[in-house]
Amino acid sequence: MNIFEEYQKKITFLISKNQKLLELKELSFKGVVVEIPPLEFNFDLSCNICLILGKLNKINPKNLANKIRDLLIRNITDFDEIKVAGPGFLNLKLSNESLIKNINQILNHKKHYGKKDSNNNYNIEFVSANPTGPMHVGHCRGAIYGDVLANLLKFNGNKVTKEYYINDYGVQILKFVESVFLRIREIKYNEKFIPSEDLYPGDYIIDIAKMIIDTKKNETFDSFEKSFEVLKQESLEYSMKLIKSDLKKLGIEHDNFFSETDLVNNKLVEKAVSQLKKDNYVEEGYLEPPKGGSDKDWKKTKRLIFKSTLFGDDTDRALQKNDGNWTYFANDVAYHMDKVQRNYQNLINVLGADHTGYIKRITAAVGALSKKKVKLNCKVCQLVKLYRNGKPFKMSKRAGDFISAKDLLNEVNKDSIRFMMLNRSNDVELDFDFDKVMEKSKDNPVFYVQYSFARISSLLRTLNKDLDDNLSLELKNFKLNKDENIILRKIFEWPRIIETASSKYEPHRIPFYLYDLATLFHAYWSKGNRDPNYRFVVDKKIKNLTTFAIIILIGIVIQRGMEILGVSLPTRM
RNA sequence: GCGCCCUUAGCUCAGUUGGAUAGAGCAUCGGUUUUCUAAACCGAGGGUCGUAGGUUCGAAUCCUUCAGGGCGCGCCA
Numbered sequence: 001m002n003i004f005e006e007y008q009k010k011i012t013f014l015i016s017k018n019q020k021l022l023e024l025k026e027l028s029f030k031g032v033v034v035e036i037p038p039l040e041f042n043f044d045l046s047c048n049i050c051l052i053l054g055k056l057n058k059i060n061p062k063n064l065a066n067k068i069r070d071l072l073i074r075n076i077t078d079f080d081e082i083k084v085a086g087p088g089f090l091n092l093k094l095s096n097e098s099l100i101k102n103i104n105q106i107l108n109h110k111k112h113y114g115k116k117d118s119n120n121n122y123n124i125e126f127v128s129a130n131p132t133g134p135m136h137v138g139h140c141r142g143a144i145y146g147d148v149l150a151n152l153l154k155f156n157g158n159k160v161t162k163e164y165y166i167n168d169y170g171v172q173i174l175k176f177v178e179s180v181f182l183r184i185r186e187i188k189y190n191e192k193f194i195p196s197e198d199l200y201p202g203d204y205i206i207d208i209a210k211m212i213i214d215t216k217k218n219e220t221f222d223s224f225e226k227s228f229e230v231l232k233q234e235s236l237e238y239s240m241k242l243i244k245s246d247l248k249k250l251g252i253e254h255d256n257f258f259s260e261t262d263l264v265n266n267k268l269v270e271k272a273v274s275q276l277k278k279d280n281y282v283e284e285g286y287l288e289p290p291k292g293g294s295d296k297d298w299k300k301t302k303r304l305i306f307k308s309t310l311f312g313d314d315t316d317r318a319l320q321k322n323d324g325n326w327t328y329f330a331n332d333v334a335y336h337m338d339k340v341q342r343n344y345q346n347l348i349n350v351l352g353a354d355h356t357g358y359i360k361r362i363t364a365a366v367g368a369l370s371k372k373k374v375k376l377n378c379k380v381c382q383l384v385k386l387y388r389n390g391k392p393f394k395m396s397k398r399a400g401d402f403i404s405a406k407d408l409l410n411e412v413n414k415d416s417i418r419f420m421m422l423n424r425s426n427d428v429e430l431d432f433d434f435d436k437v438m439e440k441s442k443d444n445p446v447f448y449v450q451y452s453f454a455r456i457s458s459l460l461r462t463l464n465k466d467l468d469d470n471l472s473l474e475l476k477n478f479k480l481n482k483d484e485n486i487i488l489r490k491i492f493e494w495p496r497i498i499e500t501a502s503s504k505y506e507p508h509r510i511p512f513y514l515y516d517l518a519t520l521f522h523a524y525w526s527k528g529n530r531d532p533n534y535r536f537v538v539d540k541k542i543k544n545l546t547t548f549a550i551i552i553l554i555g556i557v558i559q560r561g562m563e564i565l566g567v568s569l570p571t572r573m
Numbered sequence: 574g575c576g577c578c579c580u581u582a583g584c585u586c587a588g589u590u591g592g593a594u595a596g597a598g599c600a601u602c603g604g605u606u607u608u609c610u611a612a613a614c615c616g617a618g619g620g621u622c623g624u625a626g627g628u629u630c631g632a633a634u635c636c637u638u639c640a641g642g643g644c645g646c647g648c649c650a
Contacts, residue, residue, distance in 0.1 A: 031591080038593065048592065055630075086593040087630070130650075172650060290647050291574060298648065314576065314646095321648050328650050356577045357645045382578070383644075424586075427578055429643070431585070440612050443599070451612060459609055493589085500589055512587060516597080526614040529606070537609045573612070 002116075002495040003102055004034040004045070007078070007092070011047060014075055015068065022067055026056045035496075036489055043083070043091035044099075044489060050088040061088030096478055099488070103549055104472045106491070110556060114495045116502065118156045123339055124149060126350035127247065127254070128165040131239040132176040134204055135246045135405040138352060141430065142381045144421045144566075146350040147252045148507040149379075151564045156502055161344070162254045165335060168236050169260040170328065176200055177232045181224050183209035184231075188221065208238050246405040251414055251566045258338070260331055268334040269326050272369070273304060273319060275337065281307050281368045287318055297322070306333065311364030333365045340370045347376040348505065353383050379505055381426045387433040412437055415567045419446040422565060423511045445515050449558065450569060452518035455525060456555045457571035463542055467555045477545050483524045483534075484550045490517050491553045494561075507565075514561045521554050 012029045019027055029052070037046035050068060054061030065084040072082055072090070078098035083091045094102070106113045126146025129139045150160045167173075179200040186193045187209055195201045212219075212234050221227050240257075247253065263269070276282040285305045289298050303320040306329075319330040339347055347366060351358070359378040366376035386393055386403060408417065416437040423445060424430045440447050460466060480488070494513070501509040527534035535543070542548045562569050 033589085033592095035589070040594080046593090051592070051630085061630080089593065167650065170650065287648075301648080303648075318648050323648090325648095327648070331650095353578080353644050355645085359577075380578075380644090428586080429579080442613075444612090445598085447612065451610085455610060455613090462609060496589060504590075508587090509589080512597085516587095519597085522613060523615085525609080526605090526611085529608065529611080529614070532608080535609060540609095573610080 002499070003492045004496060007045060008032065008034040008047070010076055010078075011049060011072065014071060015049065015053075018071055022064070022071070024053060024057055027053070028056060036493060037085075037089070037091050039486070041085065041091055043081075044094045044485075044492075045092040046085075047090045047092065048088075050084075050090060054088060064088065065090055096475060096480075099480065100473045100475060100478055102492070103488070103553065106553055106556070107471050107473075107549065110468065111560065113556060114155075114498045114560060116156045116495065116499045118153075118158050120153075120158045120345050121343065122150075122153050122158055122160045122346045122348065123163055123342070123344040124153075124160060124348045124350065125163045125165055125339075127243075127252075128167070129243060130167050130172065131236050131243065132172055132200060133202055133239065134242050137386065137403045137405060137408050137432075138384055140250065140405055140408065140417065141384050141421045141426075142350045142352055143247060143250060143252055144418050145379070145381050145426055145507065146348075147250075148418075148422060148510075148565055149348065149350075149502075149505055151566060152498070152502045152507055152510075155498070155560075155564055161256055162252075163256045163258060163339075164254045166236075166240065166257055166259045166261075169264055169331070173232065173236075177228060177235055178224060179205050180208050180212065180231055180235045181221065181227065184213060184221050187213060204242070208235050211238060242406075246409065249409050249414060250405070250417065258335065260335070263331060263334055263338070264326075268338060269330050272334040272337040273330070276306065276333075276368055279368065279371075281310065282319065283307070285316075287316060304330075306361075306365065306368070308361050308364035308368075311367040313360040313364045317361050329361060329365075332362060333369070336362065336366050336376070337369045340366065340374050344374065347374060349376065349378045351378055351380050353380055356380055377505065379426060382429045384421070384430050384432050387431055387436075389435045390433065408434075415450070416444070416446045418565060419449075419511055419567050422508050425506065425508050445511065446567065447573075448522075449511075449514045449518045449562065450567075451573055452521045453555065453558050453562070453569045454571060454573040455521075456551055456558075459536060459551065460555075461571075462537060462540060463548075465548075467552060467559065471549060471552060473546060473549055479544060479546050480550075481547075483520075483527065484547060487517075487520050487524065487550055487554065490520055491550075491557060494557050510561050510565060514558060514565075517554060517557060521551075 011034070012032060015022065015024075016027060029049070031052050032047070032049045034045055034047045037043045050061045050065035054064050062084060065088045069082045069084055069090060072079060078095055079092050080095040081093040085091050109115075124146050127135070127139055127143045129135050135143075146162065150162050153160050175198050182191075182193050182199070183205050185191045187206075212231065215234070216230070219227065219230075273282055282304055284302055286300055286302060287305060289300070299322050301322060303318055303324075306317045306319055308317050309315065317329055318327055319333070321327055336347070349362070359380075363376050363378060366374055411434055420432060420437050421430065437444060437446070442448050497509050497513045501507050524534075528536065536547055536551070537543065559569060
């Protein structure tokens with residue numbers, strides 16, 4: 001249910017039926033919206049239809065507005081007052097009957113209020129942090145973004161697979177395992193570990209080494225080559241365990257983990273390449289040397305090339321390296337072929353800012369693999385800048401000097417991390433202050449929203465009522481004051497927030513909305529402190545059923561919103 | 574050199590995909606608690622929406638120019 005759509009349909013239907021009467025030669029409702037007018041006008045709804053039709057028919061929108069106004073008054077009983085305003089807006093005030101009808105509908109829908117019915121099959125790939133070490137703070141933003149996007153799409157009835165691509169293949173894994181091996185030698189045979197640029201220096205490598213020594217007591221670790229397979233398996237397992245445990249603490253669980261090694265072993269790359277060859281999207285050839293940065297290893301040799309320029313990329317891309325091995329990109333193409341074959345209508349990849357340059361080529365690949373049937377949408381999360389007490393602290397690239405997700409989780413609770421990481425559009429940088437997010441005050445939006453719900457819960461306790469209790473309003477006990485009317489308009493907005501957030505993949509709209517709603521509630525609640533007439537409860541009983549219904553509506557929406565965000569809602573604080 | 578993102582109040586940012594007098598929070602200043610949770614509320618000041626053009630009834634929003642900041646550029650992963 002969506003009040004804006006409902007009235008938009010009513011209005012456009014009525015107008016198309018009366019096209020002749022209105023002397024409209026042209027009729028198109030593209031761009032027509034019903035929305036909430038600015039607060040100071042004090043109307044429930046506003047419609048721009050006269051501006052659109054006026055332009056289309058080259059007539060004065062205000063004159064048209066007056067005609068349409070009469071038409072609406074005569075035919076639609078839902079409106080108490082209709083006013084033509086500004087350049088030709090129709091401002092509409094709902095009658096008590098229609099307000100009640102809409103309120104009761106929400107009270108009926110309860111948990112489903114705001115849902116935008118949809119039935120697609122989505123695959124969201126996110127996090128996909130390299131299994132060569134623990135997750136760091138930067139990964140958290142994308143992780144939460146992806147998870148909430150999944151919640152949002154599921155709320156609307158879609159099927160969503162949350163997927164993690166494990167890059168457990170290639171040179172960096174070799175170096176990672178080698179580092180573990182050398183640490184084992186260090187512990188077992190006292191051979192000093194000498195850090196170098198290729199090796200992983202972090203302390204967690206020592207932990208892995210210790211763990212392996214512990215579980216493989218008979219192993220001598222004489223030769224790296226001989227121990228490689230077992231070391232690789234153990235080390236990766238350990239890393240992934242760490243990553244999964246951090247994710248779990250953040251409230252995130254993936255449905256599917258896809259291994260790059262499996263993909264290589266199953267010859268998916270060869271399959272993908274031969275498919276693309278058949279369609280003439282891959283051929284042998286030469287590439288131009290890269291522009292800008294100099295690449296000392298670059299060689300002009302014949303190799304397989306994906307013609308990604310056919311699908312909007314800036315340049316064609318190599319699928320093979322100098323030595324004839326597949327590139328990282330080639331493996332990723334194969335991975336995406338697999339996703340396409342699993343019959344998703346929509347693929348979403350959540351990437352960090354440092355992977356922006358990769359988007360065009362992989363989008364091109366999905367286009368080629370699916371004959372443009374499947375759309376890959378890459379969403380980029382910009383950097384997270386860390387602060388402590390308002391002061392930035394830098395993470396240098398030097399050994400071990402980075403903040404891990406674990407460090408973050410040790411200091412800050414899951415709820416604050418999730419809310420704050422989403423309290424910004426994904427394509428702007430985000431300042432994250434370790435101290436501020438733990439404040440228990442209005443400065444901290446998480447607490448502010450949670451607190452509003454705690455207050456509602458407190459009220460329900462006093463009244464011995466529950467959010468899920470059945471409730472419906474009737475005309476005879478309906479009395480809406482100004483504050484409640486404003487709150488109700490905000491409540492009506494909820495389905496639209498869900499719709500935009502999910503269609504544009506912009507979950508940040510939810511925390512902003514919830515904050516606004518909580519503000520309205522706190523303001524209204526506080527009125528009772530100054531003016532006893534505004535108190536909700538007298539002698540442990542609710543004074544006015546309409547007021548109670550409004551508060552229930554707030555509770556329903558805040559609960560739903562926080563559930564989508566994956567943030568808990570204590571009933572007492 | 575090229576691509577993507579950003580530029581809105583002193584600071585940090587929203588802005589419903591072209592609408593009405595551009596909105597929040599922080600900071601500043603001034604108020605409110607024998608009370609359903611003051612972990613809260615109320616009020617005040619603060620703007621050339623980076624620049625210059627264009628599109629139209631109408632632009633923070635769309636197009637172009639330029640400037641500033643961030644991320645990236647491979648036959649790395």
